[in-house]
Amino acid sequence: MSPRVGPQGPTRPTRPTPTLAFVESPVQLLNVLEWAHGSGRTPGAPAGDRPPDVTVVVLSPGDPMTRGQLRRMAELARDEGHRVRWEEARGGSTAPLRTVRGLTPLLREANRVVIGDPFSRYVQLLLTLTRAPELVVVDDGTATMEFTAQLAGGERLVRWHRRGGRPGPRDLLFAPVSGAARRRLTPTGDRAVEVFSAMPIATVPEGVRITANDFSWTRSRFGPPRISAGADLVGTSLVETGVVDPDRYLDAVRALARAHGATRYFAHRRESPEKLHRLATSTGLEVCRPDLPLELIARRGPIGRTVLSFPSTVVHTLPLALAGTGARVAVCDIEPDWLTERASPRAHGFLSGVTGTARDVHRLRSVCAG
Structure with a gap:
């Protein structure tokens, strides 16, 4: 690619913002592709700006059906030009520590982090390790509706079908990490938060940008x-x-x-x-x-x-x-x-x-x- 010529001479081509996406389900990966195809460009960038440079990290679950769908979706992601890193994140007692240690350098370098499940303890732990100035939450189904309502109300993050019960011992042990992740998902002057969703968002958290997912990638593909x-x-x-x-x-x-x-x-x-x-x-x-x-x-x-x-x-x-x-x-x-x-x-x-x-x-x- 030839360098562009600016008013003061040649300039380097604009590089896409390094983006790290964490997914644990096929639907989350589908919605990362939708986000990258449509609304994943740098906010305020001119038309024709390059799409984000995405590294998709698959935190693979143990369920065989989910793993199979994720492998098919990973093939589609590679076809779209994205890098895919498959992590056996639940493959034994030492897997979580090994996975987190291996991902820490990527988290520190990323300028944008995309997540599909803000309720995931794995994802919440990873969020505490990044200082990326942009965070994006893509749909993980109807849970997105509950997430935005809880974030707007300053509540602890808990899945809708578990609400109403008492927190268990593991919930209490993990509460500091969950609270830190919720604070990371709250916009500040130094950090922008976007929710990319096809769901109806009744309550928009203050400062959060809502972008509509219209499945344009799916319809074009x-x-x-x-x-x-x-x-x-x-x-x-x-x-x-x-x-x-x-x-x-x-x-x-x-x-x-x-x-x-x-x-x-x-x-x-x-x-x-x-x-x-x-x-x-x-x-x-x-x-x-x-x-x-x-x-x-x-x-x-x-x-x-x-x-x-x-x-x-x-x-x-x-x-x-x-x-x-x-x-x-x-x-x-x-x-x-x-x-x-x-x-x-x-x-x-x-x-x-x-x-x-x-x-x-x-x-x-x-x-x-x-």
Whole structure:
């Protein structure tokens, strides 16, 4: 590249700001790619400025399904020109210390740090080691809504389905690190904080810049999909997180499939094999285990003309990914009597809010209504 000529002679080409992104799930990595494609340029930079120079660090979990999807997403990230560093961050008792020690030099050099899960203890610990002047939080699903509300209220960071319970011994032991991470995620005169999200943000923390994720990278990279005449059903891990009773969930899936003629069930990566086997046997649905986030699977197609979902991230993201295709997303609310005794007192209100704030979706009147 030839040097640019400025008013006082040749100048060097502008180098992209070194950016370090930490991801623990396929959806987080997808949203890092969306951020880098659209809104990841230096704030205030002129049109045509170079995209950020991103090193993606995968803090690999132990779950085989999540690892498989992350490896596929890592291939896509490399195809986009990003560097990917795979860390076996949970591979034994010494892995966390080894991982943190290896990442410390990168954290000290980075001018911008992107994270996908501000509730992750791993990420919170890493945040305490950086002095980067820019921090970006990309979506990890509906948890982003809870994160911004807690940050705005000065509350401790805790996942929505765990709220209402007493902090455990590990929570108390980790509290100083969690508090320090929350302070790092609070904007100051020397530090800018951005939230890149497809979720509705009801309460914007003071000083935080909100940037909309419209899934422009996904739409430019995949599709448009072939739309089939039938319906597809999207699974959820609310049973696995202890929020919804498994028998009630199975009854709801059966009723939805019967009422809307669904033939395929796209499993969430955290759904257990035992639950999925029972579901397939009792409903006759074809259970699909996607190798990529559902937004990419739907965009590649084929996908049903109607996509049925319970309250989850996809009721916000799928309408964006499928914009202009003719497919519609329909959401079925979680009834109060489906919740387990272990569910947080806030669970029903939070799930209702996920549905109520979704745009461009059809809200089902009951589990059997169209």
